[in-house]
Amino acid sequence: NNETIQCIGCGATLQNQDSQKSGYLPASAYAKIEKAIENDEEVEVYCQRCFKLRHYNEIMPVQENADDFLRLLNHLLETDALVLNVIDLFDFQGSMISSLPRFVGDTPIIMIGNKIDLFPKNTNLRKVKDWVRQQANKWGIYPEEILLTSGKKQKNVDELIDLIKKKQQNRDIYVVGSTNVGKSTLINSIIKTLSGVEDLITTSRFPGTTLDKIEIPLDDGTSLIDTPGIIQKDQIAHILSPKDLKLIAPQKPIKPKVYQLNPGQTLFLSGLGRFDYVDGPGKQSFVVYASDDLYIHRTKTENADAFYDKHVGELLAPPQTEQLEQLKPLKGLSYHTKEKSDLLFGGLGWITVNDDVQVKTFSPGALGLGIRRAII
Numbered sequence: 001n002n003e004t005i006q007c008i009g010c011g012a013t014l015q016n017q018d019s020q021k022s023g024y025l026p027a028s029a030y031a032k033i034e035k036a037i038e039n040d041e042e043v044e045v046y047c048q049r050c051f052k053l054r055h056y057n058e059i060m061p062v063q064e065n066a067d068d069f070l071r072l073l074n075h076l077l078e079t080d081a082l083v084l085n086v087i088d089l090f091d092f093q094g095s096m097i098s099s100l101p102r103f104v105g106d107t108p109i110i111m112i113g114n115k116i117d118l119f120p121k122n123t124n125l126r127k128v129k130d131w132v133r134q135q136a137n138k139w140g141i142y143p144e145e146i147l148l149t150s151g152k153k154q155k156n157v158d159e160l161i162d163l164i165k166k167k168q169q170n171r172d173i174y175v176v177g178s179t180n181v182g183k184s185t186l187i188n189s190i191i192k193t194l195s196g197v198e199d200l201i202t203t204s205r206f207p208g209t210t211l212d213k214i215e216i217p218l219d220d221g222t223s224l225i226d227t228p229g230i231i232q233k234d235q236i237a238h239i240l241s242p243k244d245l246k247l248i249a250p251q252k253p254i255k256p257k258v259y260q261l262n263p264g265q266t267l268f269l270s271g272l273g274r275f276d277y278v279d280g281p282g283k284q285s286f287v288v289y290a291s292d293d294l295y296i297h298r299t300k301t302e303n304a305d306a307f308y309d310k311h312v313g314e315l316l317a318p319p320q321t322e323q324l325e326q327l328k329p330l331k332g333l334s335y336h337t338k339e340k341s342d343l344l345f346g347g348l349g350w351i352t353v354n355d356d357v358q359v360k361t362f363s364p365g366a367l368g369l370g371i372r373r374a375i376i
């Protein structure tokens, strides 16, 4: 048949002709997918590049920069548009599309910090917003407005719609975000509020489920354009299995867990994070904000390297043993806090520490690590 098949990762049209161009799949894999689609079987259709990205954390260069997504973004420069940039508050670094600043020019941006429903009730939302703005600026994005939302729990969706109406001024709206930030869920939620239609766009827990570009006509003649979620290799989500992904990503508001540590003690956040209390004024409380299902292990820092080597993939899992090869080794960053601070572990959560303590945080390749003023 003549229907084109799109990669659910990057939205490129699949082809088996040119391995240097976007959407390439080897002929054998391509044939399999065609057959499965004929038989109405469910398949995960990824181009080779996105597949490798998901499974081997490898970036394959694409010769042309005619990547559908980049073309779409390029289009922004020529159109009078309003951009909604959706980011996952749990994984700011993993959410950022690094090429976005190049494409937005003077296009106004509303930044949406999504999944706010996972934050504890006593979160200081103003501090969260300040942090989001700081991070955005660091990436070269200067949003006109920042809104904290939950598409899933319908938080601030009405406010978002009001804000869009106020800012839109007859422009088309481009919703951009990397995969898994909750973009589809949020758009569904917007549409539901606007029109009462449920689940227009398929959502799922797995990265890369938005198909190509989806254009939703609005009453006033403008459109809401859902761009394909771009796969961000800095998201740990692309290495872990869906099951583990579900395990590490909190599914309900996170509850604090307090650990009393002495200098020279270490916490492992499964095998994906490590926190050392290096030095400070004696015994301290450290408050871990992460999924209830995430295994946390306390040990002496002097034994931590050996402990990790021995137990990663088993006691310290995820990652699973077979994923270790694709995962960068743990890399650490040192901090000396000047105020009560949150030490961030992208995709996992954070650990709140008092001021004037020296700590070191680790993650695979130091991805997603950071610090912010405590928000609670």
Ligand code: GDP
Residues within 6 Å of the ligand: 114, 115, 116, 117, 118, 149, 150, 151, 152, 153, 177, 178, 179, 180, 181, 182, 183, 184, 185, 186, 202, 203, 204, 205, 206, 207, 208, 209, 210, 229, 250, 251
């Ligand atoms: P997309 O790839 O950006 O379109 O993301 P999806 O809408 O498919 O959602 C990705 C994952 O995040 C799914 O597991 C969703 O259930 C979850 N998710 C989406 N929105 C929210 C939200 O507002 N809060 C929470 N806690 N999870 C969300």
